[in-house]
Amino acid sequence: MRIAHVLSSLRVGGQERLVLDLARVQKASGHEVIVVSLAGEAGVLEPELAAAGIEVARIAKRDGLDATLPPRLYRFFRGRRVNVVHTHNRLPLVYA
Numbered sequence: 001m002r003i004a005h006v007l008s009s010l011r012v013g014g015q016e017r018l019v020l021d022l023a024r025v026q027k028a029s030g031h032e033v034i035v036v037s038l039a040g041e042a043g044v045l046e047p048e049l050a051a052a053g054i055e056v057a058r059i060a061k062r063d064g065l066d067a068t069l070p071p072r073l074y075r076f077f078r079g080r081r082v083n084v085v086h087t088h089n090r091l092p093l094v095y096a
Contacts, residue, residue, distance in 0.1 A: 001031045001083045002031070002033075002034070002080060002081055002082045002084070003023075003031050003032070003033050003034070003083065003084045003086060004033075004034045004035075004036055004077060004080070004082045004085050004086070005019045005022070005023060005034070005035045005086050005088060006036045006038065006073075006085060006086070006087045006088065006095075006096040007035065007036070007038070007079060007092060008037070008039060008042020008091045008092060009038070009039035009091070010035070010037045010046055010049075010056070010061070011039075011043050011045075012044055012045065013046060015089060016045050019035060020045055020049060020052075020086060023035055023049065023052070023054045024054070027053060027054055027088070032056045033054050034054070034080060034082065035049055035055070035056050035057070036058075036059040036073070036076070036092075036096075037056065037057070037059075038058075038060065038062065038069070038091060038095065039058065039060065040060035041058075043055060045065040048076070057076065059072055061091070068093070069095045070095055070096075073096050
């Protein structure tokens, strides 16, 4: 199964740490896991995710209401054949 976790960013915080732990367990269970950040800049958790063999993608949300983000995410998920999209706070929930 291909699972995509979507976060606002990959800064250090509770939900980001939860996604790191969850992604590691899912990867160890044989799932393909992608972590998607809606921030344009790199996050401090990216090296830890990469070390665990977890793909990280940055699909940046533009300032204000970004009507282009849902179709960009859709194309990304469809192109990667993602089965499950798991959002982890309000912003990703609205857009993904």
